[in-house]
Amino acid sequence: MSSLLENIPAPVGSDQLTLVEQLVQWARRRIDERVFRPGLRMPSIRRLALDKGISRFTVVESYERLVALGYLEARRGSGFYVRERTAAGTPGASSHASRGGREGGALRPPPPSIDVPWLLNNMMHTTASDKGPGLGFLPGRWLDGDLLSNALKALGRLGGQTLLRHGTPQGFLPLRQQLQVRLAELEIGARPEQIVLTSGVTQAIDLISRLYVQPGDAVLVGDPAWFQMFGRFAAQGARLLGVPYTPEGPDLDALESLAETWRPKLLLLNSLLHNPTSTSLSAAQAHRVLQLAERYDFMVVEDDIFGDLLPATVPGTRLASLDQLRRVIYLSSFSKTLAPNLRVGYIACDAALAGTLADQKMLAGMTSPETGERIVYRILTEGHYRRHVEHLRVRLDEVRGVTARALVQAGLTLFNEPQAGLFLWADAHVDSSALTTAGYERGYLLAPGALFSPYQTPSTWMRFNTANCGDPDFLAFLAAYIQQHGA
Structure with missing residues (x-):
């Protein structure tokens, strides 16, 4: 049961809450998020009191309140258990007859459904x-909250009327002008009228899919690749085709074969620090991708959301720098380097296409929030962003090798040994969805390989965030599971 005994996160306004109220909020949140699932036995009163350094009375009072609220049930001589709740979220009686078997008197809960919405929802609620x-994304302790708070203070000094205005279809013009300078440094020529600001790369992909994809159209994506885009293209009725990856990047022979057979509308890839393998395109690979796009007449959507984390000393080539936005639609965002909830991204493309995408943006959700765009503009123009990103690169360099060695020692095999980036792609040699379920029971959020394939087939591969793998208890759990369940 020690896996449940994590530090209680301080809730909003916790300085006015008693210890009992804080403990109740902690337990309710974990139950609502189904981290503590129906039938699960809660930590004993003595164990939780010792672990948290609080009195047994505090734990008893908290558990009793949770019973009264319908979150727990007390079983005489056994302890407190998470109570079954109805689909509407209201408490309901535990259904002992329909929940499978028992383990040591406790009901055995069913495993969660490991799918893309599950992972996305848990990513949004996982704070530790x-x-x-x-x-x-990077841990919050690595990011610079002062950059955002100082920009917010400066924005507040502009006066309330500034914050009441509507944004513009293509986004805050001063930020687009600043992005023109930034893109020029990357050898990408883009005037402000060629740039459309979006609520992150997710909205950018949504707009592109609405414009380009009709039911039955073929779309090439990586296999593996960023899982969230799969659902967006599938919703448009696209036929998703996976381009396999090698330790050096996408298999371009396979890409050509797929393009020749299916004549796709789009190819979407990370040119730099691919998610999840952290591979980057060489100049020769980038040239060949563009040659194939020309030969088979498809557009390339270049997602460069991780590009800022690539040091200048590590080779990598952006497709847009070679193509100059003729056949390449370039995407990026600041959510990975500034804050996950700062949803400011952008599209750079041909000027006529930018106007059409801005129209799509207005139809889909009106203008993007200008407040966030002004915050990013302030951060970029104050000159602190470069130093911040360099600091992130240094910290990633410090942990990447340590994490890689720890994963190998735990029994995994690395796909490659990247020189930069946030992720490691590794073979656990067991069903990674089952491993994810086991980790979930211990309070860990894992990312199984099946979610990174457009075909969603069972996989032994997993994505690991190099900044979040330093917990010795997690590594011990990982090694023990692989040893027990591996072939």
Whole structure:
């Protein structure tokens, strides 16, 4: 039961809450998120009191309140258990007859459904980075909150009327002008009228899919690749085709074969620090991708969301720098380097296409929030962003090798040994969805390989966040599971 005994996160306004109220909030949140699932036995009163350094009375009072609220049930001589709740979220009686078998008197809960919505929802609710080896973003302790708070203070000094105005279809013009300068440094020529600001790369992909994809159209994606885009293209009726990856990047022979057979509308890939393998395109690979796009007449959507984490000393080539936005639609965002909830991204493309995408943006959800765009503009123009990103690169360099060695020691095999980036792609030699379920029971959020394939087939591969794998208890759990369940 020790896996449940994590530090109680301080809730909003916790300075006005008693210890009992804080403990109740902690337990309710974990039950609502189904981290503590129906039938699960809660930590004993003595164990929780010792672990948290609080009195047994505090634990008893908290558990009794949770019973009264319908979250727990007390079983005489056995302890407190998470109570079954109805689909509407209201408490309901435990259904002992329909929940499978028993283990030591406790009901055995069913495993969660490991799918993309499950992972996305749990990513949004997982706050402790050491509990999130599968998270897709940097831990909060690595990011610079002062950058955001100072920009917010400066924005507040502009006066309330500034914050009441509507945004513009293509986004805050000063930020687009600043992005023109930034893109020029990457050898990508883009005027402000060629840039459309979006609520992150997710919205950018949504707009592109609406514009380009009709039911039955073929779309090439990586296999593995960023899982969230699969659902967006599938919703448009696209036929998703996976381009396999090698330790050096996408298999371009396989890409050509797929393009020749299916004549796709789009190819979407990370040119730099691919999610999840952290591979980057060489100049020769980038040239060949563009040659294939020309030969088979498809557009390339270049997702460069992790590009800022690539040091200048590590080779990598952006497709847009070679193509100059003729056949390449370039995407990026600041959510990975500034804050996950700062949803400011952008599209750079041909000017006529940018206008059409801005129209799609207005139809889909009106303008993107200008407040966030102004915050990013302030951060970029104050000159602190470069130093911040360099600091992130250094920290990633410090942990990447340590994490890689720890995973190998735990029994995994690495796909490659990247020189930069946030992720490691590794073979656990067991069903990674089953491993994810076991980790979930211990309070860890993992990212199984099946979610990274457009075909969603069972997989032994997993994505690991190099910044979130330092917990010795997690590594011990990982090694023990692989040893027990491996072939």
